[in-house]
Amino acid sequence: MASHIGPWRTEAQGHLRPDSNGDSKTDYSRWRLVNDAGRQTWQYLESDKENEAWPQTIADKYNLGLPTGLPELPEAKTPREAAENGLSFFSHLQLEPGNWACEYGGPMFLLPGMMITWYVTKTPILPEYATEIKRYIFARQNPEDGGWGLHIEAHSSVFGTAMNYVALRLAGVNEDDPRMIKARGLLHKFGGAIYGPHWAKAWLSILGVMSWEGVNPVPPEIWLLPDWVPFAPWRWWIHIRQVFLPLSYIWSKKWSHPLDDLTRQIREELYTQPYDTIDFSQHRNTIHAADNYYPKTMLLNGINELLVRVWNPFLRVKAVSKRAEDWAWELIRMEDENTDYAGLGPVSNPLNMVACFIQEGPDSYSVRRHRERLNDYMWMKDEGMLANGTNGVQVWDTTFATQAISVAGLADDPKWRPMLLKALEFIDDHQLRENVPNQEKCYRQHRKGAWPFSNKTQGYTVSDCTAEGLRSTIQLQKMHNFPELISSDRLKDSVDCLLLMQNPTGGFTDYETTRGSPKIEWLNAAEVFGGIMIGYDYPECTTASVTALSLFSKFYPDYRADEIRIAKEKAVAYIKRAQRQDGSWYGSWGICFTYAAMFALESLASVGETYQTSDNSRRGCDFLISKQMEDGGWGESYLSSEKHVYVQHEKSQVVQTAWACLALMEADYPHKEPLQRGIKMLMSRQQRNGEWLQESIEGVFNQSWYVRPPESNILAVARSDLKLCSMISYPNYKFYWPIRALGLYSKKFGNEAL
Numbered sequence: 001m002a003s004h005i006g007p008w009r010t011e012a013q014g015h016l017r018p019d020s021n022g023d024s025k026t027d028y029s030r031w032r033l034v035n036d037a038g039r040q041t042w043q044y045l046e047s048d049k050e051n052e053a054w055p056q057t058i059a060d061k062y063n064l065g066l067p068t069g070l071p072e073l074p075e076a077k078t079p080r081e082a083a084e085n086g087l088s089f090f091s092h093l094q095l096e097p098g099n100w101a102c103e104y105g106g107p108m109f110l111l112p113g114m115m116i117t118w119y120v121t122k123t124p125i126l127p128e129y130a131t132e133i134k135r136y137i138f139a140r141q142n143p144e145d146g147g148w149g150l151h152i153e154a155h156s157s158v159f160g161t162a163m164n165y166v167a168l169r170l171a172g173v174n175e176d177d178p179r180m181i182k183a184r185g186l187l188h189k190f191g192g193a194i195y196g197p198h199w200a201k202a203w204l205s206i207l208g209v210m211s212w213e214g215v216n217p218v219p220p221e222i223w224l225l226p227d228w229v230p231f232a233p234w235r236w237w238i239h240i241r242q243v244f245l246p247l248s249y250i251w252s253k254k255w256s257h258p259l260d261d262l263t264r265q266i267r268e269e270l271y272t273q274p275y276d277t278i279d280f281s282q283h284r285n286t287i288h289a290a291d292n293y294y295p296k297t298m299l300l301n302g303i304n305e306l307l308v309r310v311w312n313p314f315l316r317v318k319a320v321s322k323r324a325e326d327w328a329w330e331l332i333r334m335e336d337e338n339t340d341y342a343g344l345g346p347v348s349n350p351l352n353m354v355a356c357f358i359q360e361g362p363d364s365y366s367v368r369r370h371r372e373r374l375n376d377y378m379w380m381k382d383e384g385m386l387a388n389g390t391n392g393v394q395v396w397d398t399t400f401a402t403q404a405i406s407v408a409g410l411a412d413d414p415k416w417r418p419m420l421l422k423a424l425e426f427i428d429d430h431q432l433r434e435n436v437p438n439q440e441k442c443y444r445q446h447r448k449g450a451w452p453f454s455n456k457t458q459g460y461t462v463s464d465c466t467a468e469g470l471r472s473t474i475q476l477q478k479m480h481n482f483p484e485l486i487s488s489d490r491l492k493d494s495v496d497c498l499l500l501m502q503n504p505t506g507g508f509t510d511y512e513t514t515r516g517s518p519k520i521e522w523l524n525a526a527e528v529f530g531g532i533m534i535g536y537d538y539p540e541c542t543t544a545s546v547t548a549l550s551l552f553s554k555f556y557p558d559y560r561a562d563e564i565r566i567a568k569e570k571a572v573a574y575i576k577r578a579q580r581q582d583g584s585w586y587g588s589w590g591i592c593f594t595y596a597a598m599f600a601l602e603s604l605a606s607v608g609e610t611y612q613t614s615d616n617s618r619r620g621c622d623f624l625i626s627k628q629m630e631d632g633g634w635g636e637s638y639l640s641s642e643k644h645v646y647v648q649h650e651k652s653q654v655v656q657t658a659w660a661c662l663a664l665m666e667a668d669y670p671h672k673e674p675l676q677r678g679i680k681m682l683m684s685r686q687q688r689n690g691e692w693l694q695e696s697i698e699g700v701f702n703q704s705w706y707v708r709p710p711e712s713n714i715l716a717v718a719r720s721d722l723k724l725c726s727m728i729s730y731p732n733y734k735f736y737w738p739i740r741a742l743g744l745y746s747k748k749f750g751n752e753a754l
């Protein structure tokens with residue numbers, strides 16, 4: 001694929017046309033999604049010859065928001081016909097390697113980090129990327145005040161506005177553009193970029209448009225702490241740890257991009273006074289209320305003062321800081337090598353690239369490989385180009401797609417078998433077969449047998465992704481007679497991996513077991529995110545693990561039977577503890593109580609606890625029933641995630657209706673009528689070609705709710721008024737969840753016309 005070689009040009013060469021705002025737009029018929037065994041990148045075909053020789057697929061067109069040309073289908077009269085029509089549409093979106101792909105946008109702080117990284121590492125941005133990045137950021141500008149927020153639904157903040165403003169300037173937008181004037185006006189009203197949170201200040205310092213004096217310390221020395229220290233960084237939540245790591249290296253070097261004409265200008269645009277007159281050291285803690293969701297604790301403020309006033313000027317020993325930098329670099333190198341430079345996520349990976357640039361120079365292998373790899377995070381859609389929250393959603397979507405077909409009772413139909421076989425091949429290809437070398441040294445969790453969220457290159461185990469991979473495989477190979485691509489030994493490996501991921505509480509975290517105390521939150525420096533310092537138990541991760549283990553034991557009753565039984569008992573006890581008074585569970589990764597209810601009720605059913613037999617199941621069902629809307633659907637606002645109480649959406653939502661119906665059906669809810677109304681609603685929203693249209697955003701992160709044992713409510717007060725989450729889209733949810741619900745309904749209640 002094309003790489004970023006050549007000068008920093010910010011306008012595509014040919015085939016440009018103005019969009020409705022008068023901005024340049026590339027020719028959408030020239031974009032192709034390249035999927036190299038699960039590595040997804042977007043390529044623009046400049047030459048007419050190439051464009052003709054390589055036609056756009058239906059999936060390309062769909063992802064780009066172009067008409068797919070898929071035909072109208074015979075009208076679905078029954079739930080099963082509706083499921084089949086939905087699957088018929090969805091089947092066209094499967095990609096060559098067997099997986100499904102999608103946009104994974106929502107956060108508004110990722111793309112600017114990419115832009116800054118390209119700029120400071122002398123990586124000329126592909127001009128067609130720049131053209132579309134400009135369009136995307138403008139499309140997401142808040143019309144009322146001209147700013148940007150933390151995510152696409154959030155109100156404007158200094159973080160969002162300063163970072164996206166800078167990204168646009170780097171993408172070649174003139175400071176006199178009226179939209180830039182408006183954005184700058186808002187930024188100045190906020191007090192300028194010195195009112196941004198820690199991460200904004202760090203990124204701007206890397207670009208050289210802020211001084212490191214204004215950034216609270218990120219000492220790499222903390223990596224020299226012995227492992228037994230209760231707050232040593234190996235204990236932190238993996239995403240924070242992996243962001244902190246390269247940042248500490250860069251902070252220690254106080255490295256900034258050398259000033260040039262553009263950054264000199266940007267320096268004068270971001271503040272309310274001339275750059276040279278600002279005493280940045282006075283602004284480490286200035287932060288606007290719009291950004292200060294999780295104010296730093298007094299403890300952290302005190303530590304920062306000591307570090308800045310005493311340690312840094314008088315006590316910091318060169319030999320020690322050198323050792324710390326070397327060790328941080330070693331950890332960065334191991335992360336890069338273990339992921340072939342794709343990295344854990346969209347913040348840590350660009351920062352790693354900056355560290356490589358500082359350590360090894362612009363033409364080193366590490367920088368060149370990162371250059372190629374950053375493209376894996378980029379995504380094209382109708383509004384332009386954005387940065388995804390991960391390098392794709394490949395395994396996650398593919399496992400749920402096959403499960404939907406199985407649960408819906410469609411997996412034995414010869415029509416869908418080739419599609420399912422390809423999906424199984426993908427799942428086979430992306431199981432993680434070995435632990436990383438130096439697992440202990442780089443603090444990685446055991447991963448042999450696991451499945452990741454995106455692809456095997458990224459290669460991190462996630463408990464529920466492993467659970468879903470296991471479940472899909474067993475369904476296809478054991479229940480639907482697909483060839484045994486994944487051997488029993490490999491399934492046992494995945495069970496071994498899952499069992500290692502359980503916490504002593506019985507719950508499961510996402511990537512690792514919980515490694516530290518919630519008190520580490522006292523050191524949270526991010527200001528905009530809460531509940532991020534350690535891995536917590538999550539109802540979704542725990543319940544998915546229980547469901548998968550239950551299915552596994554049906555087919556392999558002798559394998560580690562006692563351990564699985566005990567693990568499940570402990571997990572179920574946790575799930576019951578996590579249930580609230582009103583019967584609900586708080587979901588951390590989807591919106592919100594509806595999402596968690598589906599996983600929780602399904603897992604309880606997998607251990608034989610249903611509406612008839614279990615009080616927990618009954619209360620869970622009754623909670624859902626109490627939220628059903630007039631039109632038969634369910635609709636929950638993202639505000640539920642922020643407020644920790646159920647907030648009705650103004651409109652029912654297809655995805656949540658499917659979740660609620662599935663939850664009730666899995667729990668064997670005895671009354672058909674509410675289900676019938678929900679299913680009818682799903683059918684009424686289906687288009688004639690079988691698809692469902694995009695509704696509200698589905699996913700969420702960084703707002704975790706954990707179950708404390710009652711006696712330790714140490715953080716309860718601090719956490720009771722938490723008020724912000726990041727939103728993230730799961731566009732394929734609108735396909736496979738309704739298909740699954742419709743199919744299951746017809747299996748349970750017969751396939752009469754509705």
Ligand SMILES: CC(C)=CCC[C@@H](C)[C@H]1CC[C@@]2(C)C3=C(CC[C@]12C)[C@@]1(C)CC[C@H](O)C(C)(C)[C@@H]1CC3
Nearest residue numbers: 239243345346347389390453462464510540589701
């Ligand atoms: C603050 C930082 C570093 C931002 C970068 C974004 C990441 C942290 C987010 C983006 C996608 C994200 C929400 C994800 C998850 C963790 C946090 C991620 C990686 C996990 C893996 C947690 C477990 C969940 O059940 C599920 C598998 C759905 C998600 C998937 C996406």
